[in-house]
Amino acid sequence: GAVVSQHPSRVICKSGTSVKIECRSLDFQATTMFWYRQFPKQSLMLMATSNEGSKATYEQGVEKDKFLINHASLTLSTLTVTSAHPEDSSFYICSVAQGGPYGYTFGSGTRLTVV
């Protein structure tokens, strides 16, 4: 499967600031990447689908202006949490879709803490 690198693994930021999380597909040209959010002891919830060269598709209830997604190349997608607040504190995970039976390969996740 694909190798996915996510950075940073942990970040602490002050309320009101913005934070950027990077997701890189190291050995696979990913036209589509996905961003998930996971609260403690809960499942992964899809936030948005990142499409290379076009606008991201957001799931219902996800604020587009707060969670900015950019997929400028086949190997990099970024998630920017703008004007972060404590309620945005969570674990964010990206994944690369290889399609069909290969499923998805996941990054190692980013733990965001907003203080």
Next chain:
Amino acid sequence: AQTVTQSQPEMSVQEAETVTLSCTYDTSESDYYLFWYKQPPSRQMILVIRQEAYKQQNATENRFSVNFQKAAKSFSLKISDSQLGDAAMYFCALLGRSGGSNYKLTFGKGTLLTVNP
């Protein structure tokens, strides 16, 4: 819409014993794929096993096997000879088009597996 249900929030097993994790799903699509992912305390999602819906034969990966009952929309995971390293959260997931043109991966709520020495 597609849904995945895991009815066992927690399970425990003795080391070297066998445990079965349950999963049911619902989808109106005929083309879909099923997965079990493992999430250890590191929180890295690791693919355990996958099953194509069009295949009748149950998938097997070493100590891990599935019981895929398509008519019943059931997809259980059996772990044989359980090891301490198997302790993790296990997520059942369905990859399907969910009525749209793009594939979407939907997760169950997970089952926390404890392995007792």
